[in-house]
Amino acid sequence: MARLIAASRRDVELPPYPLIVFILVPLLALGLQSFVSLHFQRFDILDLPLLVTIYFAITQRNPITGTIAGGIIGIAQDALTRQPLGIFGICKSIIGYLAASLGVRIDTENHGTRALLTFGFVFLHSGMYWLLVRRLLAQPYAWSWVHELIRAAICTVVGVILFSLLDLAKRKEY
Amino acid sequence: MESFFSRYKNALVLIAVLLAQVIGVAIQVRRPLPKEHAQPDAGGVRLIRYWAISLVSPPERLVHWLGSSILGVWDNYLDLIHVRQQNKDLQSELQRLRIEEGGIIEDARQGQRLQQLLAFKEKYVYQTTPAQVIGTSGTEQSRILSINKGSKDGVGVDMPVITPDGIVGRIREVFPHTSQVLEITDPTSGAGVILATTRIRGILRGNAVGQPQVVNVMPDERIKAGEPVITSGGDQIFPRGLSVGVVDRVSTDPDHDPLVDVVIRPAANLAQLEEVLVITNMGDVVTPKQKLDMIQSEAAADSEQLRASEILAERLPSRVDPDSPKTDDENSDDSADAEGEGIARPMRPPSALHPDRFTPSTTPTAASLTPGARLAPQSEGTGSITASTPKPHASSPASAPDNGDATETAVAAPKKKPEMVPDDGSRPPASMTARPASASTTTSTHAAATSADRAPTATMPATSSHATTTAGGGTVTPPEAGANGSSTSANGPAVHSAAGNRAAPGAATHSTTTAGGSTTTPTKPAASSTTHTAIGTGTSPTGTAAVHAATPRPAASSGDGATPEVKTKVIVDGPLPSAAKKSATTTPASTTNSGQQAPAAQKQQAPGTQPAQRKSPELVPDDGSRPPPTMLQKPKPQPQQATPAQTQPQGGRQ
Numbered sequence: 001m002a003r004l005i006a007a008s009r010r011d012v013e014l015p016p017y018p019l020i021v022f023i024l025v026p027l028l029a030l031g032l033q034s035f036v037s038l039h040f041q042r043f044d045i046l047d048l049p050l051l052v053t054i055y056f057a058i059t060q061r062n063p064i065t066g067t068i069a070g071g072i073i074g075i076a077q078d079a080l081t082r083q084p085l086g087i088f089g090i091c092k093s094i095i096g097y098l099a100a101s102l103g104v105r106i107d108t109e110n111h112g113t114r115a116l117l118t119f120g121f122v123f124l125h126s127g128m129y130w131l132l133v134r135r136l137l138a139q140p141y142a143w144s145w146v147h148e149l150i151r152a153a154i155c156t157v158v159g160v161i162l163f164s165l166l167d168l169a170k171r172k173e174y
Numbered sequence: 175m176e177s178f179f180s181r182y183k184n185a186l187v188l189i190a191v192l193l194a195q196v197i198g199v200a201i202q203v204r205r206p207l208p209k210e211h212a213q214p215d216a217g218g219v220r221l222i223r224y225w226a227i228s229l230v231s232p233p234e235r236l237v238h239w240l241g242s243s244i245l246g247v248w249d250n251y252l253d254l255i256h257v258r259q260q261n262k263d264l265q266s267e268l269q270r271l272r273i274e275e276g277g278i279i280e281d282a283r284q285g286q287r288l289q290q291l292l293a294f295k296e297k298y299v300y301q302t303t304p305a306q307v308i309g310t311s312g313t314e315q316s317r318i319l320s321i322n323k324g325s326k327d328g329v330g331v332d333m334p335v336i337t338p339d340g341i342v343g344r345i346r347e348v349f350p351h352t353s354q355v356l357e358i359t360d361p362t363s364g365a366g367v368i369l370a371t372t373r374i375r376g377i378l379r380g381n382a383v384g385q386p387q388v389v390n391v392m393p394d395e396r397i398k399a400g401e402p403v404i405t406s407g408g409d410q411i412f413p414r415g416l417s418v419g420v421v422d423r424v425s426t427d428p429d430h431d432p433l434v435d436v437v438i439r440p441a442a443n444l445a446q447l448e449e450v451l452v453i454t455n456m457g458d459v460v461t462p463k464q465k466l467d468m469i470q471s472e473a474a475a476d477s478e479q480l481r482a483s484e485i486l487a488e489r490l491p492s493r494v495d496p497d498s499p500k501t502d503d504e505n506s507d508d509s510a511d512a513e514g515e516g517i518a519r520p521m522r523p524p525s526a527l528h529p530d531r532f533t534p535s536t537t538p539t540a541a542s543l544t545p546g547a548r549l550a551p552q553s554e555g556t557g558s559i560t561a562s563t564p565k566p567h568a569s570s571p572a573s574a575p576d577n578g579d580a581t582e583t584a585v586a587a588p589k590k591k592p593e594m595v596p597d598d599g600s601r602p603p604a605s606m607t608a609r610p611a612s613a614s615t616t617t618s619t620h621a622a623a624t625s626a627d628r629a630p631t632a633t634m635p636a637t638s639s640h641a642t643t644t645a646g647g648g649t650v651t652p653p654e655a656g657a658n659g660s661s662t663s664a665n666g667p668a669v670h671s672a673a674g675n676r677a678a679p680g681a682a683t684h685s686t687t688t689a690g691g692s693t694t695t696p697t698k699p700a701a702s703s704t705t706h707t708a709i710g711t712g713t714s715p716t717g718t719a720a721v722h723a724a725t726p727r728p729a730a731s732s733g734d735g736a737t738p739e740v741k742t743k744v745i746v747d748g749p750l751p752s753a754a755k756k757s758a759t760t761t762p763a764s765t766t767n768s769g770q771q772a773p774a775a776q777k778q779q780a781p782g783t784q785p786a787q788r789k790s791p792e793l794v795p796d797d798g799s800r801p802p803p804t805m806l807q808k809p810k811p812q813p814q815q816a817t818p819a820q821t822q823p824q825g826g827r828q
Contacts, residue, residue: 086195
C-alpha cells in the first residue's frame with residue numbers, strides 16, 4: 001500500500017511535462033480518434049481523450065488541473081459530436097478530478113495501478129455518460145454491461161501501453 | 175472562511191466546472207420542437223463548436239495527411255516487391271485472356287444464334303432437331319452440306335432442313351451420326367414454292383451458278399424483284415409457308431421459251447451456315463384445315479398448271495396431235511369435288527389395278543403399231559356396240575368393293591383431264607375441256623348420231639347424264655325434261671350423246687361443252703353429288719363417233735359417306751345405233767360399287783323400266799374447277815328450233 005502512495009511531495013508539485021505536450025497530446029488523441037474511426041469503425045470502442053485525461057490527471061496529481069483539463073478535452077470531444085457541449089466535459093471533468101485526487105494518494109507509476117485506475121475510470125465514465133444522456137438529455141441510450149466491460153478492458157490495455165509511451169516524454173532532469 | 179476555500183479548493187473548482195457545464199448543457203438543451211420549428215445551435219454554442227472543430231481539425235488533417243502519406247509511401251515505394259514478377263505474370267495472363275476472349279466472343283455469338291434457333295424452334299410447331307454444319311462438299315458442282323446428326327438422332331432421308339431465316343435443303347444421305355443435306359441451290363434439288371404476292375407456283379431448283387430459281391414459270395409482269403417466296407408444301411417435304419427467299423430477277427429460259435425462270439435470293443445465308451434445324455416430324459401436327467388448304471392449293475396449282483399447259487400447247491401447235499389416242503388419264507384429274515364438301519386430292523401417279531387396252535402401260539409400243547391402224551374398234555354406220563364396247567370391269571360391282579376399295583379402284587384408273595377434240599382435228603378451245611369431279615359418280619354414254627335415243631335408261635343412283643357436244647359449229651340443244659342427256663350436232667357428223675339416269679336423289683346431269691362455236695345449253699344442275707362426264711375420244715370428220723361410258727360409284731356426299739372413286743370409260747369409235755346405245759347405257763348400272771345399289775341398278779338396267787327424269791346438267795368450267803355460282807343457276811330454255819332436227823339420229827357420218 002505504501003507503494004501506491006505518492007513518493008514525495010516534490011513530485012506532486014513539479015510538472016513533469018512541458019506545456020506543448022499538454023496541448024499536442026490531447027489534440028492528437030482527438031485527431032486519431034476521429035481519423036481512425038473513419039477508416040476502422042470498431043476503433044470507436046476506444047476513448048483516447050479519456051485515456052489522455054486520466055494520464056495527465058494521475059501524473060499531474062492536481063485535481064484542479066485534472067478537472068479543467070478533463071473539462072476542456074471533454075468539451076472539445078463534444079464539439080465533434082452532435083450532442084450538446086458539456087456532456088463529455090462533465091464526465092471527463094469528474095474523471096480528471098478523481099484521477100488527480102487518487103494520483104496524489106497512490107503511486108501511479110505502477111502499471112498495475114494504472115490498469116486498475118484506467119479500468120475503473122473508463123467504466124465510471126461510461127456510467128456517467130449513460131446517466132447524463134438518459135437523465136439529463138432524456139435521450140435513448142442502450143446500456144450493456146458486457147459491452148461496457150469490454151470497452152473498459154480494451155481501454156485499459158491500450159491505456160497502459162499509451163501511458164508507457166507518454167512516460168517517455170517526462171522530464172528527466174528532476 | 176479563507177481556510178474553507180483553501181481546504182476545499184479542489185472540490186469547489188470541480189463543482190464550479192461541473193455547474194458551469196451543466197448550465198451550458200441546460201442552455202443548449204431545449205424542449206424538443208417540431209422539425210419545422212427546429213433551430214440550429216445558438217450563436218454561442220455554434221461559436222464554441224466552431225472553436226472546437228477548428229481546434230481539432232488541424233490535428234485531424236495532420237493525422238490524415240500522415241496516414242495518407244504513409245500509405246502512399248508504402249503503396250508506391252515500399253510495397254513494390256515482386257512487382258516485376260507480377261508484371262510478367264500479368265502479361266502472360268493478358269495473353270491468355272486475349273485468347274480466351276476470342277473464344278468467348280465466338281461462344282457468345284454462337285449462343286446468340288442458338289438462342290434465336292431455340293426461339294424459332296419453340297414457336298415452330300413441328301418436331302425439329304438442331305444440328306451443326308460440319309462440312310461441305312468442297313465443290314461448286316455439288317451443293318452438299320454435312321451435319322452432325324444422323325440416323326441415331328432421328329434424322330431420315332428427305333427430311334427438310336431449315337433455319338430460322340428460311341429453308342436450306344433436304345436430307346440426302348443419312349449415316350449413323352452424320353447426314354448430308356442437299357441444298358436448294360443444287361441443280362438436282364427441288365422444292366415446291368409459291369410466290370407470296372402473285373401466288374404463282376413453281377418448282378425451285380438450283381442453277382448452274384448455285385442460285386435457286388423457280389423454273390418454267392409462265393411470264394408474268396407481276397413478278398417483281400423483292401417478292402417473297404415461300405414453300406407451298408406441295409412437294410410434301412417442306413412444310414408450307416416457310417420462307418425461301420425473295421425474287422432477285424426474272425430470266426428467260428432458253429430451253430423452254432417462252433417460259434421464264436425466277437431467280438431467288440435465298441433467305442437463309444447458305445454460304446455461312448453453322449446451325450440448322452432438321453424437321454424430323456411434321457405429320458402429326460398438320461391440322462385438317464391445313465391439309466384442306468394444302469389440297470385446295472394443290473388443286474388450284476394443278477388447274478393453273480393445266481391452263482399454262484394449254485396456253486403453251488396453243489402456242490406450240492405442233493405438239494398437239496388431234497388423232498392421237500386419248501387415254502384414260504384424261505379423266506383422272508378429279509381434284510375438285512362437286513359440292514365442295516369433299517376434299518380434293520392431289521394428283522398421284524396412278525397404277526391400274528385392272529389394266530385394259532387404254533391403260534398407258536398396256537399401250538403397244540410404237541414399233542408394233544401399223545401406220546393408219548386404230549387401236550380402238552370402230553364400226554361404220556349403224557353397228558352394234560356390244561362388240562366394241564369394252565366392259566368397264568374396273569368399276570364393276572364385283573370388282574369394286576363397297577367403300578374403301580373403290581377408292582383404290584379409282585386410284586388405279588389413270589387420271590387425266592378429259593379433252594374434247596373437234597371434228598376437224600384442231601385443238602379444242604379451253605372451254606371444251608371438261609374436268610371430272612372427284613368423289614362423284616359418273617355414268618355417261620357418248621353415242622354418235624343417237625340423240626333421238628332418249629329412252630329411259632336405268633342406272634344406279636347418283637349417276638349422271640351428260641349431254642355433250644358437237645363440233646363444226648353445231649348447236650347443242652338442251653335435253654328435254656325427263657330425257658336422258660343427249661346432244662346432237664347440227665351439222666357435225668358425230669354426235670356425242672351421253673345418256674345417264676338420275677334415278678336417285680343426288681344424281682347429277684351435266685351438259686358439257688361444245689366445240690367450234692357451238693352453243694352449250696346447260697340445264698339446271700342437279701343435287702350435290704354432281705358428276706362430270708369425261709368426254710372421250712373426239713370424232714373425226716369422217717364420221718367416227720365415240721361412245722363413252724363411265725360409271726363411277728356414288729358420290730360421297732350422297733352415298734354411304736365413303737369417297738370411292740370408280741370410273742370406267744368406254745370409248746367406241748364409229749356410229750352407234752340406238753340399240754347399241756341402249757346397251758351401252760346399261761353398263762353403268764353394272765358398275766356400281768355398292769353392293770346395296772347393285773341390285774337396284776340391275777333392275778334399272780332394263781330400258782324403259784324407269785322413266786328417266788331429266789335433271790339439269792351442269793356446266794363445268796373449262797379449267798376443271800368448281801363451277802361458279804352463276805353457272806349453277808338454272809339456264810334459260812333454249813330455242814326450240816334446234817331440238818327436233820338436231821336431235822335426230824344421224825345414222826352415220828355425213
